[in-house]
Amino acid sequence: MKTKTVYVCSQCGESFPKWMGQCPSCKAWNTLSEYKVEQGSGARFGSARHKSRSIIEATEVKNLADVKAENLPRIPTGLREFDRVLGGGLVQGAVTLIGGDPGIGKSTLLLQVTAKLVAQGLKTLYVSGEESAGQVAMRAQRLELPPEGIRLMSEIELETIERVIVAEKPDFVVIDSIQTIFSDELESAPGSVAQVRECAARLTRLAKTSGTTLFFVGHVTKEGSLAGPRILEHIVDTVLYFEGDTHSNFRMIRAFKNRFGAVNELGVFGMTDKGLRGVSNPSAIFLSEHRDNVPGSVVLVTQEGTRPLLVEVQALVDETHSPAPRRLSVGLDGQRLSMLLAVLHRHAGLSCFDQDVFINAVGGMKVSESAADLAVLLAILSSIRNKPLPRGLVVFGEVGLAGEIRPAPRGQDRLREAAKLGFSRAIIPRANRPRAPIEGLEVTAVEQLSEAISAVQGMS
Numbered sequence: 001m002k003t004k005t006v007y008v009c010s011q012c013g014e015s016f017p018k019w020m021g022q023c024p025s026c027k028a029w030n031t032l033s034e035y036k037v038e039q040g041s042g043a044r045f046g047s048a049r050h051k052s053r054s055i056i057e058a059t060e061v062k063n064l065a066d067v068k069a070e071n072l073p074r075i076p077t078g079l080r081e082f083d084r085v086l087g088g089g090l091v092q093g094a095v096t097l098i099g100g101d102p103g104i105g106k107s108t109l110l111l112q113v114t115a116k117l118v119a120q121g122l123k124t125l126y127v128s129g130e131e132s133a134g135q136v137a138m139r140a141q142r143l144e145l146p147p148e149g150i151r152l153m154s155e156i157e158l159e160t161i162e163r164v165i166v167a168e169k170p171d172f173v174v175i176d177s178i179q180t181i182f183s184d185e186l187e188s189a190p191g192s193v194a195q196v197r198e199c200a201a202r203l204t205r206l207a208k209t210s211g212t213t214l215f216f217v218g219h220v221t222k223e224g225s226l227a228g229p230r231i232l233e234h235i236v237d238t239v240l241y242f243e244g245d246t247h248s249n250f251r252m253i254r255a256f257k258n259r260f261g262a263v264n265e266l267g268v269f270g271m272t273d274k275g276l277r278g279v280s281n282p283s284a285i286f287l288s289e290h291r292d293n294v295p296g297s298v299v300l301v302t303q304e305g306t307r308p309l310l311v312e313v314q315a316l317v318d319e320t321h322s323p324a325p326r327r328l329s330v331g332l333d334g335q336r337l338s339m340l341l342a343v344l345h346r347h348a349g350l351s352c353f354d355q356d357v358f359i360n361a362v363g364g365m366k367v368s369e370s371a372a373d374l375a376v377l378l379a380i381l382s383s384i385r386n387k388p389l390p391r392g393l394v395v396f397g398e399v400g401l402a403g404e405i406r407p408a409p410r411g412q413d414r415l416r417e418a419a420k421l422g423f424s425r426a427i428i429p430r431a432n433r434p435r436a437p438i439e440g441l442e443v444t445a446v447e448q449l450s451e452a453i454s455a456v457q458g459m460s
Contacts, residue, residue, distance in 0.1 A: 007032040008193040013231040026230070035188050072260065075213070078116030081269055081278035082109070084307070085240060085253050087261015090117075090172070093211045094260060095204045097178075097233065098253075099218040099226045100242025105251050105269070105276055106217050107131075110174045111139060112275050117172050118149035125170040129156040129180030143275040156190060158183040158199050162206060170212055175203065177217040178232070191219075197231055204235050233257065244364050250285050251276060252365070255305070264368075265305030283310040283421060286363040296383030299394045299423065300375035301414040302367050308410070308417035310394065312362040313372065315379035320356045331361030332372055340399060344377055347403035347449050350384055371408035373399035374427070374452060381453060390459040392424040395452075397432070403449040407431035415441060425459065427452050 006015045010033060012026040022029050074089030083089045086096070100106050114124045128136050133154045140147055151168060155161055158181050165173060175181065181199040182190040189195070200216065207214040216236065218226045226233060233239050239257040244250055253267040268282035279285065287299065287310055296315040301308055313332070320326065329337050337359060345351045359376055361367050374397035382389050396414055398406040408414070411432030418426060419441040426443045433445040446452045 006035055008035050010193055011230050013193055013197055033193070035192060035194060075117070075120075075122070077113045078119070079109075079113065079276070079278055081267035082113065082253070084305075085255050085261075085265050085267040086238065087255075087258055087265070090213045091237075091260045092171075092213060093208050094238065095207050095214045095216070095236045096238040096240060097216045097218050097226065097236040098240040098242070099220050101220060104242045104244065105271060106242060107176055108139065108143065109253075109269075109276050110176065110215055110217065111136070111145065112143065114150055114172065114174060115140070115145040119146070122171040123151070123168065124149070124172045124174075125151045125153065125165065125168055126174045126176070127161055128152070128154045128176050130177060142273075145275075156180050156182060158202060162202065165206060165210070165212065169210065172213045172215075173207070174215045175217065177219060178203075179219045200232050200235050243366060248364055250279070250363065254366075262305045266307060266309070282307075283417070286311040286361070286365050293388030293391050295386045295388050296379050298375050298379045298382065298389050299418075300367070300372050301394050301396045301418050301426075302369060302372060303408070303410050303414060308414045309365070310418065310421060310423075311365050311367060313367075313375045313379050314360045314362060315376065315383045316358040316360075317352060317355045317380055317383040318358075320354055325352065325354065326356040326358070328357070329359040331364065331366050332359050332376065333368060333370075336370070336373065337376070339401070340373055340377055341380070343399055343401060343403060343449065344380065348377075348381070348453055350381065352380070352384070355384075369408070370398040370406075371396045373397065374405060374449075377449065378427075378452065378456060381456070389456060390425060392422070393427065393456075393459070394418040394423045394425070395427045397427075397429040397446075397452075399449055405429045405446050405448060405452060415443065427455055 006017060007019045008015045009023040009026060009028065010031045011028040012023065014023065014025040016032065019032050023031050072091050074091065076089045077083055098106055114126055117124050133152055136152055151170065153164060178200055179191040179196060182195050183198055186194055186198060203214060220226055237259040238255060241254050241256060243252040243254055249271050251269045251271055255263055255265045257263060268279040269276040270279050298313050300311050300313050302311055327337050341352050341357065357380060375395050377399060378389060378395055396408050398408060400406055407429040411428060412434055415426060415434060415438050419438050424440060424442060426441055428443060428445055430445040430447045434443060444455045446455060
């Protein structure tokens with residue numbers, strides 16, 4: 001069997017006959033790696049083409065109006081926060097990819113889910129490619145999980161895993177991790193683009209045909225994205241990311257893709273010596289406890305999927321000692337910070353050209369929505385003037401380049417969440433003004449940044 005050299009992009013999975021600095025397909029730089037591939041007769045893919053052709057000929061073309069939409073039943077995992085992220089629970093035949101930093105709790109969470117599904121009478125299979133069976137047993141013992149009924153296999157060969165899944169017919173399978181699995185039909189090493197793509201595709205086809213719910217554990221790169229070809233995220237039905245500092249006791253799981261639920265849904269967990277536990281009031285961990293009001297701090301009501309969350313946004317503006325002032329944002333969109341500072345200068349007369357500006361979202365929370373603009377600007381204003389904002393104040397709203405305050409989605413839910421947690425004042429976009437008063441909450445609706453600044457100054 002002859003071999004040839006190809007160069008495969010680690011981002012999109014496309015292959016090219018020669019090396020190039022930039023991938024012509026996805027435009028990423030320095031992502032092409034050299035691989036040796038077999039030059040066969042093409043019988044394998046040829047037979048697949050003939051099979052596909054026969055299926056196409058035998059398949060009847062239907063009108064969409066004649067197709068009955070099915071509501072897929074959900075299988076609860078026993079962890080409410082995890083069910084929230086998944087869209088209500090597990091779906092039969094669904095394939096989910098979960099990634100995160102090493103040691104953040106991916107294996108722990110899935111082992112807990114496996115034990116809870118066994119308690120419901122489901123057949124499970126945990127395939128560990130990184131740890132021995134004894135190590136997994138030690139984790140289960142530490143978490144005080146009942147070992148009865150949990151089928152465990154320490155294996156990295158794809159063909160063996162396929163045979164066991166076909167023989168065992170489990171309802172739920174965990175592959176920990178997909179980067180360790182390899183197929184004998186490919187000569188490349190485990191974790192290579194070709195191996196990850198082939199193994200994930202074959203296991204996904206097996207899950208779809210057998211109705212098995214499948215979970216892949218994925219490695220992440222130093223940039224925080226999932227390792228392996230980008231096509232891996234397209235193959236699966238759901239992509240979940242673990243967020244949070246490994247040195248903190250709190251973990252967050254966010255859905256970035258979900259064919260069976262809402263995207264950007266967030267689940268919050270606390271890491272204990274008995275595993276991960278759902279946090280019933282996640283807003284509490286994103287709010288700092290100050291005895292007195294401090295300058296540069298404001299509470300933002302953000303929306304994560306269907307859940308409103310209260311997050312403390314902090315700002316520090318200090319005199320710079322370098323020709324280029326620093327602009328640093330942690331947990332918030334750093335690309336918008338320079339734009340917001342320009343808006344603050346143009347429409348409020350406050351300049352920071354000789355000041356370092358630092359922005360932080362408390363608790364390791366990552367806020368990506370533009371509704372955080374008003375909170376960022378008011379926190380910066382408070383830090384510049386060294387004057388704390390009024391106690392019990394929450395804000396949200398997008399700020400445009402003309403200084404206008406634009407509305408945020410689900411404004412009523414945000415206000416009700418703030419009132420439930422005891423906040424008494426809110427500055428919001430005029431378009432989000434509630435039709436009926438909210439008990440215990442004084443709402444100030446504004447249209448311009450100047451109005452929001454005047455409203456803050458007018459509060460005692």
